[in-house]
Amino acid sequence: MGFAKxxxxxxxxxxxxxxxxxxxxxxxIDGNGNVNHGIYKPEDNLNCNDGxxxxxxxxxxxxxxxxxxxxxxxxxxxxxxxxxPLKSKQVEACFKLCAELCKKYNIPxxxxxxxxxxxxxxxxxxxxxxxxxIYLPPYPNVKANEVGGFIRNKIRWYYExx
Ligand SMILES: [Zn+2]
Numbered sequence: 001m002g003f004a005k006x007x008x009x010x011x012x013x014x015x016x017x018x019x020x021x022x023x024x025x026x027x028x029i030d031g032n033g034n035v036n037h038g039i040y041k042p043e044d045n046l047n048c049n050d051g052x053x054x055x056x057x058x059x060x061x062x063x064x065x066x067x068x069x070x071x072x073x074x075x076x077x078x079x080x081x082x083x084x085p086l087k088s089k090q091v092e093a094c095f096k097l098c099a100e101l102c103k104k105y106n107i108p109x110x111x112x113x114x115x116x117x118x119x120x121x122x123x124x125x126x127x128x129x130x131x132x133x134i135y136l137p138p139y140p141n142v143k144a145n146e147v148g149g150f151i152r153n154k155i156r157w158y159y160e161x162x
Contacts, residue, residue, distance in 0.1 A: 003042065004063040005111040006098055007118055008151065009056060010072040010132040014084050017070050024056050025068040027097060033089035035097055038066075042105070059125025060118055065101055069094050078135055085137035095151065099158035109155050117148045 011021045015031025021038075022028065026045070028036040040054040042065045047053075056066030069090055074082025102109055116134050119127035133151075134144035142150045 002063070003046070003065060003105040003107050005060075005113060006065045006067060006101055006107060007057045007060065007113055007115055008094065008098065008133060009066065009068040009115045010075075010086060011068050011070045012075070012132070013070060013073050015070050017068075021068065021070065024054055025066040026054050026056075027065075027067045027101075028070055029068070029090050029094045029097065030070045031084070031087060031090060033087070033093040035093065042101075057115060057118055058127045059122050060127060065105070065107075067094060067098060067101070072132070075131075075135070078140065081135070081137055088138040091136060091138055092154075095154040096158045098151075098155045099162060102155065102159060103162055109152050109159060112152055112155055114148045114151065116144070 017028040017036050023039050025038045026042050030036055038054055044053045045061055045064055048062045053061060054066050055061055057064055069086050071084040071086045073084045098112055114133040115127060115130045116132060119130040133147050136142055136147055
């Protein structure tokens with residue numbers, strides 16, 4: 001079995017990944033837009049039964065690549081985003097990385113979801129109620145329920161240019 005999906009997160013931390021973040025995601029885009037590699041490789045999530053995998057999406061880790069943008073510590077809502085709102089160069093780097101991963105692992109862009117979307121679609125998992133990603137600071141007019149579709153369109157744009 002190959003990879004089924006990519007789940008996009010924010011870390012709810014600062015602009016640099018900490019040691020916990022590096023355990024939980026395969027790729028982490030820091031505040032400078034640089035891609036950091038986590039401790040586990042995507043291939044480690046093809047089989048999660050050995051306990052050696054990046055636990056990023058409760059109820060959905062098997063066959064799932066976890067991509068996180070570093071930031072959003074202290075986010076409460078659109079009017080109170082905290083001191084580490086995701087930056088434009090950071091979110092664009094994330095969309096581009098996801099396009100590259102879709103191509104490399106033959107994952108349809110339709111199978112890229114935010115953690116928020118996964119939780120909504122799997123209400124009995126621990127991912128239910130997750131708020132990453134209900135708000136994209138560089139695109140403040142995109143509504144919570146539209147963020148996932150917005151991101152997939154962005155990824156398609158990058159995919160077509162690879
Ligand atoms: Zn998450």
